[in-house]
Amino acid sequence: MPDWNHDAVRRENLERAQANADHPEQPSVSHPFQGRWTRRHWAHASVLTTMCVLLAAIVPGFSTVLDASGTAQVQRMTLSLTLPKPSLRASKATDDNWQSVTLKPGQTLSGVFEELGIPYDQLAKVMQHPKIKPTLRKLRPGTALSFNLPADGSVRAMRLEAGPGVGETPIELEFNGTTLRERAVPVEITTRTVVLTGEVGKSLFASARKLGLGTAQLNQLTDEMFKYDIDFDSDLGEDDRFSVVVDQTWKNGQLANTGPVLAATFTVDGKLKSAFRYMRDGKPEYFTPDGRSLKRPFIRMPIPYARITSGFGMRNHPILGRMRGHMGIDYAAGTGTPIMAAGDARVEFVGRKGGYGNAVILNHGGGKTTLYGHMSRFANIRVGQHVAQGAVIGYVGSTGLATGPHLHYEFRVNGVHMNPLKMTLPPPTPLSGSDLMAFRNQTHRALDKIREVEDVVFQLDDDRVASAAKPAPRDRKKG
Template identity: 80%
Template sequence: MTDSHHDAVRRENLERARANADVPASRSIPHPFNAGRWTRRDWAHASLIATIGVLLAAIVPGFSTALEGGAQNAQRMTLSLGLPKLGKQGSNQDRWQSVTLKKGQTLSGVFEELGIPYDQLEKVMQHPKIKPALRKLRPGTVMSFNLPADGSVRAMRFEAGIGIGEEAIELEFDGDALRERALPMEITTRTVVLSGEVGRSLFASARKLGLGSAQLNQLTDEMFKYDIDFDSDLDDDDRFSVVVDQTWKNGQLVKTGPVLAATFTVDGKQKSAFRHLRDGKPEYFTPDGRSLKRPFIRMPIPYARISSGFGVRKHPVLGRMRGHMGIDYAAGAGTPIMAAGDARVEFVGRKGGYGNAVILNHGGGKTTLYGHMSRFAKIRPGQRVAQGTVIGYVGSTGMSTGPHLHYEFRVNGVHRNPLKMTLPPPTPLQGEALVAFKNETRRALDKIREVEDIVFQLDDDSRLASTDKTAAPQKKG
């Protein structure tokens, strides 16, 4: 072939290639697996298609199997799962919530805290029986509310008062109406024995057992004031037991009654006292029926210190020797002063060096005088007062260098030393009254011993174990 022929063929091929390049892609799509070299675009398209395929296989179950030619022959396995039973949705059963009022908390605050609508609060506040009871609400009061799942308030409960016999009530909300019904009250009274050690403070130990000031006063001022000096006689490991009636309402302690029986074990010796009604009036007696009441109490001020005794002394104000015809008890200003015995008030007012003074007439020619008072109690001449009645308060009026009580005892006008007076005690129990009393005391003492054996044996075992653990190890020989 001549060169001119080759040139003609080359030109023809170039024109054909140019014509193919101008044809649209939709009309000319080469097979991807045609023999020849792939371009970058070919590799990019292939990579994109492969990635999409993998994602579809992972996301759509069974997609990968569908892509295979033998998809119709693929095995399928069904797994049966046991599902828990579902409860009824939208349940609106009773749901009670209780709130204990805190200091400074109000009923409106409780309603707001629980999300109860304000209009319900208004209904409660205007209820004729509930309105006065709301004024008695105090910290510690428990209120309960029935709050179903639908967000409404169905009812509320609380005690209408704080007394033992007062009932608890339930208010039921029914649309615009408010219905009231009384709730049954469970009130029980139990006779219990409370036992403990004196410890560092008898008062703290007694309160820890649940005794109040009334019971403490009965122990110290009525039952054992002649047998025990509560300032100096008691040691930390001395023991006491008290029998009382406790009243419980719906499982809560609401009242502790007077002391029915009590014992103190001081230096290993037991002292006992028992409450018994004689002629309709309560008195305290020893186990053999002798009354613990004395015609006159030894100290008109409990736990006072004697600052000056009976006899001749140098007067602190006059500065010369002079007979001191009474007993001085040092005490803080304002300390209550008690009548030493049952009496009629003979004098109330200012009396020379005695300052503010009271004279009581006990009958049988016996009188007592109380001087240097800061003020008087609500008493008047001619009035009858019982032993232990407060008749005035410690002061420093008259010839006095500091607050104290000057106490005198006279028989037919003659001064006697109050600390040395021996007067006949009340008549002891006799006959059938004594027999009945001893039966009561025997049961009480048996119960006290039973409780003490349990309580103090546990304490003794604990101490013994503690001592064994802390004991120094013996040297091995």
Template identity: 50%
Template sequence: MTLPESSDARQHHRRVRLGNLREVARQAIASSAAGLSGPADDAGNRRWTRRQWAHSSLLATAGALMIALVPGISTALDAPSATPVTTMSLSLPVRSRPAQPQASAADWQLAVVGKGETLGTIFERMGVPATTMHRLLEHPGARQALTRLKPGMELGFEFAPVDANGKRATLRTLRYDRGETQRIELALADDKVTEKVIERPVEIRTAVISGKVGKSLFHSARKLGLSGASINKLTDEIFKYDIDFTSDVTQNDRFSVVVEQVYREGELIRTGDVQAAVFTAKGKAFTAFRFEQGGKVDYYNGEGRPLKKSFIRMPIAYARLTSKFGSRRHPIAGKVRQHKGVDYAASTGTPIMAAGDARVQSMGWQGGYGRTVVLDHGRGYTTLYAHMSSFGNIKKGQRISQGTVIGRVGSTGLSTGPHLHYEFRINGVHRNPLQHTMPEPEPLKGAALIAFRAQTGPALARIRTVEDIIYAQLPAGADSQQLAANNTPATAGRGKG
């Protein structure tokens, strides 16, 4: 074991080292000076040249610097550290067990059903053999649900992990939705198929959507969140008797619609039927409320009178009126004669609808009318549809309802282009279908009217609440049913009911 040196011993060793270094420097200077003195045979001539003097000065300066610096370097190397070092004994914490990894959620691979795809093509696309598919279809209820796939539906596939030998992954679980509120998981284990039902509750919210028509009713309403089906409901069913959306609607006209929206896990999955609507066209407000009576659903105005009229204004949707009722020069015969109907121009093949509930009186070729259908609506009312390219799925004597497709637009008979010639007759006398006033349907009465008002009151209150917030007050003297809207969307969410 080596003991530490004392302070006196260290000082002694330092003085010895310094002395040795100085002696080495002195000898180096002396030897350099001797080398500069010249050869031995010139001993008599001791006078130095200018070069010798310069070399000697440089060497002397270097030696002096060495002698001056060495003590400082030595002192710095020998100086003890001023910082004390302390060693402490600390106890280590007890080592905990490694955390166990939690079981991760199933890694589902989703397959969206495309147009025209079957379950077999989807399983083939996912790399699942047909034998596995048939095993799943043998499970009770699976075949009925999985063989009626619609485009946009999702199927979930969970595969077992690939083993160390690189064996191909096998299907472990198949997932699909059964209705809006249930999700089914079919697990494959050995030769058994186990079913797990996961409940997925939905929430029904009532929303009020208001806006201006703008350049396009469809575009504006879609931008505000109204579904395409709801827009078509407004134009093709609810207000088609009172509003001609091809000519009666302007950019500044407004609408308010109450709809039911179905949410699941915070996501909108579908929009329900229109519960109420107010459409203002050319300064006049038209109202509509959905009401069910005796299992039949219809739309009524604020007084409880059905919106559905005995006859629709146009047998063709969005057609262009090209010839009015009255005298005119026939485009082919060239003679002035009475035009006993109206003409609507449309593309060949455009569907033609029955103007009202009726019985098919006749169908076939009628001279210059070409392919023609005549409907008997009772009480002396008949309608005629001419120049068809083809007939609908109807036959003579059949009872049909309003809106049934009875044929398609064509140019048969005396015609210069594809169009529909439409006639309206009362007891055999031709009347102008654009001007004739149809009889008003009977309104709701008694208990039905009371139930209607109780049901439609909340919908009307929602519209008023939203419009009172986002729109200016109605002018003085305005009817309570004449509500308006502007181009700001508004949605009021409520619970079920």
């Protein structure tokens, strides 16, 4: 080959090299497959195929799970069931609105309906009900009436609670359109024997009423059980205690009635005075714990809650102005205060009697008589009538020689004046035999109940309740 040819090729190569240096070319990627697979190619293909197979098997499973979890919240199973129709009473229960009123003296049923805004036509339905009409005519003050008055202004039902003039079972009248349906309301009645205890405080009556005792129980305490042993005007101090055992009747969880006092104690100057009710020969009597009757032939005070203003003996007469024997006891009290017979007796005299004014004389037999003077008026008694101890024979006044309203009380034996406060007469026969055994069992249980309650209320020990130790006397002002 000629030399010029070599020179030309060299120059061309140099120029191409220079151009490549100024503009480098991107290396070309050759296809990996050169007509046959190498061992490396087969390995890659095997791995890729395995991954594809696994993905094809797993991904549909995940899809099923996700679908199931997503639809579980909204899928419900529906069954066709035949259900009973809801009762009318159940559907109305949430709309009940009972209002109660207590019948006042002089108030009529129409007045109650008008007060509550109940339509007159509803009243007419009630008044014409054949079974209820006779009952409504016997309604008495204190009867509780309840009305179911829903928000729509209608009257759904009316209930007559057990009370004065009404049967023991309350009656409910339910209005249903133009009809009136009657039903008896079940009553849950329970009786409990309870001990009520407290301190006398400033007023025995106020303290007893706070405990739930009524007038009947208070009269038992003062006029029957302890009237011979306690002067309720002057003997009691504020820190003296009393306890009573009574039976209480509860209706539907509310106190309905408190029965007579079964047992009672007063702690006066640290000394325990007890009284227990016991039926002897079919009549209630009151006894000490050892069975001795608390009844005396004569009451210590024939007038309750009075104070002595003049005793028995010589005195300067407040009207005549000279010394004169006062042959009785004067008890000051307000005009109209009831005066009781001091003992069982026959009425010997009723009328005006000189300086005594309006007076009553009772004959108790055995030569014993009592006189009651200065009355404002007499009770419904007549000469020859037999009266029981404690019966009202007249009322306090200031007739005759009297400077103010009071009772002049005299006691005579065979015509001789005696001091009523110093008379000692034999008491009734005490209990014996089987009566005494039954009474002692009853007394023991009652005393245990009283002591248990007092220990809790007053935090006392047994010795202080039962002990008859002599305490320091308390100065009390006596009238």
